[in-house]
Amino acid sequence: MTIEGGDPVLRKMKHVDSLMLIHRLAQQQFVRKPVRVFGLKVMDKHVGVAISDLDTLRAKSYCVLETKDSNILAQSFQRLMRKESVEGLVVGQPYPEGAKNPQDPNANLVEKFVEDLSKTGKLNDVPYTLWDDSWAVLELMECLFLPFRMDPLMKRRMMHRACTRGATEVLQDYLHKVGKSVNLRRRR
Incomplete structure (x- = not known):
């Protein structure tokens, strides 16, 4: 947080268009070492x-x-971003942008998550984009767990695996669809 004219100014994470994020990555890869991106579920x-x-x-x-x-x-x-040379975030959004369903319990989850991270001030200027996350494996997993008694540790492991799998699907879909439009430098 910085002070301008006596008033606190909250700097936030930078929401960018999905094509803009991949263009930034391509430019950074051209100038210096290759970079990565995180996908989030x-x-x-x-x-x-x-x-x-x-x-x-x-x-x-x-x-x-x-x-x-x-x-x-x-x-x-x-x-983690420093360790892995990550320069941007692709955040899964459970509904297409602009088509939020107010009855959906996850409708505000992503917005609140990004807002809470922004408020910390620790990820200022980190570019992120929202990407369609209609992959419903987690909801399916939860439905499968309800009728059965299961060891809590096993249930937790399965949910974690499904959660990272959901993040992988979001990121892979983004890289596949948006990456086609940009000629990224390939390492040999």
Whole structure:
């Protein structure tokens, strides 16, 4: 947070168009070492994280982070982004942009998640884009769990796996559809 004229000014994460994010990545890859992007699947208590390869062609599951404390989550993202040379985020959105269903319990989840991360001030200027996340594997997994008694640890592992898989699907779909429009430098 910076002070301008005595009033606090909250700097936020930068929402960019999906094509703009991939163009930025392409420019950075041209100028310096290859960079990566994180794909995020936002859930009520967890965030599934996927990571692109160095050529930004393929996505793979990476980890699951808890969303309890925004500051801790933002610090985790800072550390992971530095470690993996990540320069942007693709955040899964459970509905097409502009077509939010107010009855959907996840309708405000992504907006609140991004807003909470922005408020920490730790991810200022991190570009992110929203991408269609209509992949319903998590809802299917939850429906499968309801009628059965299951070891809580096994259930948690399965949900984490489904959460990272959801993030991987979001990121892979983004890389496939948007990456075609930009000629990214390929490492040999």
